[in-house]
């Protein structure tokens with residue numbers, strides 16, 4: 001069994017602010033850092049740090065070479081990371097005093113993926129291999145169809161939510177991992193307690209993971225419902241907490257662990273990530289997660 005993550009790679013320009021800048025306001029930031037991130041890359045980092053063999057497919061721009069050395073550092077296979085001309089994906093992230101973030105995203109090379117590139121990557125994977133996706137790259141609908149055809153098990157984090165998801169055949173998704181905002185948008189349901197069941201009604205063979213911030217998370221499939229609380233920590237930077245959860249969740253599923261154990265491990269891993277600065281660098285390895293109280 002192999003894991004392929006077809007996903008974004010973003011350079012995150014992170015500014016520490018007193019409060020999120022408002023329209024018309026000029027605000028001085030108290031500090032600035034540059035981190036490697038992107039929902040795709042963060043999830044690959046989490047999968048690799050959780051101990052899985054992961055292949056990342058995606059595109060970097062002229063400013064993205066640092067991703068290749070990070071792949072070597074984290075043990076991510078970079079055979080399917082392509083360098084393109086022009087600007088890579090990047091973000092401007094504000095982190096306020098409570099550790100909350102606000103992200104402005106520029107897709108760059110994440111959004112120029114071609115069908116030829118997808119057709120080159122997918123034949124290296126087959127039945128029973130996992131495919132992890134988010135919504136920061138183009139051609140998601142094409143990738144889902146082609147991977148499903150090959151018998152891959154597809155996990156989707158539909159983030160950020162936008163109209164590109166409308167063309168995706170969601171019945172081909174085996175695991176949905178979404179937060180409360182995405183859950184409400186995807187189902188039209190404002191009562192969050194009803195979101196997993198509503199999604200399950202539409203996609204009865206799927207496993208649904210809904211993360212609920214301070215309220216923890218809930219997993220639901222046709223056989224079981226499992227709830228998990230959070231491990232409270234002092235929040236320094238919430239960036240990549242969801243990606244950490246996703247990576248550790250898929251790693252647990254791939255290992256065949258029971259859902260209770262998977263959610264508990266994912267909650268610990270994301271608590272550690274929240275207590276540290278940055279996206280990919282904040283994600284803990286398995287040893288750190290196991291040692292967490």
Ligand code: RIB
Pocket residue numbers: 008010011012036037038039042091103105136239240241242243279280
């Ligand atoms: O989920 C966090 C990530 O979202 C950041 O690393 C940023 O790049 C954005 O894509």
